[in-house]
Amino acid sequence: MTVPYVEALQEFEPVIGLETHVELGTASKMFCGCDTTFGAAPNTHTCPVCLGLPGALPVVNEAAIASTIRIGLALHCDIATWCRFARKNYFYPDMPKNFQTSQYDEPLCTDGYLDVEVDGETVRIPIERVHLEEDTGKSLHVGGSTGRIHGATHSLVDYNRAGIPLVEIVTKPVTGTKAKPAEVAKAYVTELRDVLRGLGVSDVRMEQGSLRCDVNVSLNKPGAEWGTRSETKNVNSLRSVERAVRSEVERQAARLRAGERIVQETRHFHEDTGLSTSGRSKEEATDYRYFPEPDLVPVAPDAAWVASLKAALPEAPSSRRRRLIEQLALSTLDAEAMTNAGVLDLVLATVDAGAPAAEARNWWLGHLAQSANSRGSEPSELPITPVQVARVVELVADGSLTAGLARQVVDGVLAGEGEPDDVVESRGLAVVSDEGALTTAVDEAIAANSDAADKIRAGKVQAVGALVGAVMKATRGQADASVVRRLLLERLGVRE
Amino acid sequence: MTDLTRLTAVQTAAAIAARDTTATEVAQAHLDRIAKVDGQLHAFLHVDAEGALETARRVDAGEITGPLAGVPLALKDVIVQKGVPTTVGSRILEGWRPPYDATVVERLKAAGVVILGKTNMDEFAMGSSTEHSAYGPTHNPWDLDRIPGGSGGGSSAAVASFESPLAIGTDTGGSIRQPAAVTGTVGVKPTYGGVSRYGLVAFSSSLDQAGPCARTVLDAALLHEVIAGHDPRDSTSIPAPVPPVVEAARQADISGMTIGVVKELSGEGYQPGVEQRFAEAVETLTGLGAKVVEVSCPHFAYALPAYYLIAPSEASSNLARFDSVRYGLRVGDDGERGLEEVMSLTRAQGFGAEVKRRIILGTYALSSGYYDAYYGQAQKVRSLITRDFTEAFAMADVLVSPAAPTVAFPLGEKLSDPLAMYRQDLATIPSNLYGGPAMSLPCGLADGLPVGLQIMAPTMRDELLYRVGAAFEAAMPAPVPPLDWEA
Amino acid sequence: MSEITRDEVAHLARLSRLALDDDELGRLAGELDVILGAVAKIGEVSDAEGVTPMTHAVPLENVMRPDVVMPSLPRDDVLAAAPAAEDGRFRVPRILDEEQ
């Protein structure tokens, strides 16, 4: 059925391609003034334009054009001096007009690249185009199993997402990834996400669908022509990007080895199994009947405007990374460990937010890495920000939290309970620093453990540990252990 | 007492302002007339008596003033009005009440214009006779057995029969001007981009343009001024002041102007009676002091083919949204059928034959492999037609031609011959492709039926139409239909 | 010049979501042939080469709006027009087609 990844890549050469869709973080939609905020009640962010009501007309959002140009510039693209939107015609209930306003043969940005690092080696990913289009609505499939379209009795459509500006970034075919097409694909999407985040153009949350990937893979015998490619859709996490390439390499290698032909097709990736299933075959591909959108006029970005956008670009994540590693005097080994764990940028961002490097490193390589692992996701996909981590570090530093409490606060943030301070408040996690309250607990502990207390009075100071434990237990971990210890010794009249 | 329905818009507004009458009386008089004659004409698809009387009341209360405050108007059913049924002459939108106002409607309301209701039209504005309405044809007030033109036959018939002094039409290939010609009224297609398309249900986005219908040139100018002007909700709206159309209509002086007669808009396909009235009209213009020259626009011969590729192509895409999901008709949803089948059944039953014909034609013209030969080539021809206009306007201030090649033909005559129907727009289509403004106004009768004179001007020179039109009208007032069929 | 077959019309009807019966397909094939025959003459325009296609009558560029949130429609108004609605959403028959 499949050929193991490593073995497959000894026999075949991979060619990969990635199409990434990014929802821009504009306040309003691409062609109307509706709010883009995620998570609103269904169909409350809709108007005549984004519902495709008869008579309604689109008007381009200037901020979306600016963001797209900035993305193009960050990816070293040429920016069009004149381009148009086009209509891509096909019927689908998520799409109110039954055409998508997109760009076709006149994209805003063309011909760029992005350098990514894989195991210390730089791979240059060529970018074909960056264009702007509109997102579709979202269907809920009812009556089938686990919300799948198959077996559903009907579907329910919400158009809140319809019309949100969507940037499509398409690579040229990437060759020469040798034994690491899956790793390169993941590194590319990760780096692209960091670039987009640095630009501030999108919140790039794969789990919310604001960053989505389609992955193209083909295999060929060394020296032979490129093989037929498949296109895997719905790849919605970094780990899945890697898994999708890997499973497709394994599947295609098996078919080719068996002398079978690869069908040019669309495949759907399933997060649960990590496998893809065959979808629509491209041989019956619909004819999109593209033509220039007659309801819009051309976009001709002024050279001076583009130059000013270029001048205001933030530092690229890769160079920022190099600079900070130097500044923080991280060892190469340390930096590599963090890179491999996918936390380097997070550590750096946490430092940027005010945390000492060592603390930031410990959190991201320790408790947070474990949390990510147990969730089966990447640390960067955790619902906690470097700013929030830095705040927790600060709370520990000023004595408001103990290390144990800090972990509980972080878990609270991860569970969606709000900001660290909210969690401290709602869970009642502040360190008990009221010595009056502690004294009661201390006295109770002494009374309940009179044997141990006697030993301590007799000079066996190391026995105090058991009493400290009892007090900590009684205060549910909210006391500062060193304070408890001091109080215990004072009550027992022992000096160290 | 004078019959309030016989007044022009200018006279009506003046009478209301002078308190000789009230907007409510005017509105009621027109509602009564509609109740009396529309059973025979079928110009209206929906009469909004309540809304009309409410606006009239506000005008009478002094809440709204202006040059057209209290003047009744009939709105082509292709323009959305909040809460008022809008069908576009199609079954697929039956019962739909839009949740928003078109920009044109907002402006009419702000001006205190009394909207009487929605007028009949060829389904999705595709046709030249109003026979393609899903709700049955409109009849020509000059002869009930004849067509009122199309697609805006309802609007022009309403104006010609004194159901309303004013109406709004839309013109994609002649749908304001050809009905005006065959009903003996004034109809103007403004410069493309001069009147906002926001809220105009799209047929062909790059050609559609709303404009005024009236019984006099000055009335049309006043309405033009109310509805025109930049609208940030329409990306193709021109950000420039409205041309001084009212001033030009009052000026009505053409001495010293050069008028070009387009050689290609005559001959084959044009009825002798029409050509005769047109020749006389040109003589009249000469008599009024204009210099007349002949101009040649060689690519006008390709205007009809270019139009019948561009308009259906855009329509095939614009009409895709009528899919039974968000509004309108749904057919065959029995819990068993899948969405694609329900959509396809709905569209097959909701659209009439002409609409389906054009969707199929447009889908074909846009499909890969044919795009360059059809849609792409048509767009190039459009450039050449524009070049013809530019060259002609170097020789003449305005161009003239017959507005329609024939007088009103009998109902049913061309229904089985799409090409014969399409040829009704021979003279009107070039201005749509070019984008410039054009007017049709009455220039006499042939066989007892009205003939229209078309005036064409350069883009954003709409005032030239009114200047020439008003001068001509002064010399040759519009004929009044005998209305001998009235009960 | 062209000879449109019933199958071609059926393909176009499928692309444009029109459930046409055999009679309609046959009739439309004939009509399309006639119309395409009539419009085919634009192919004869000899001086079209090198001419820029004109998609629009207005010479406008860069018409944009500022990124400002405007009020949406009340959801009840939106759903009131729907042939079917459920849980604040538009209800549609099951989708047998593949996901796009």
Ligand SMILES: [Mg+2]
């Ligand atoms: Mg796309």
Ligand SMILES: [Zn+2]
């Ligand atoms: Zn909207």
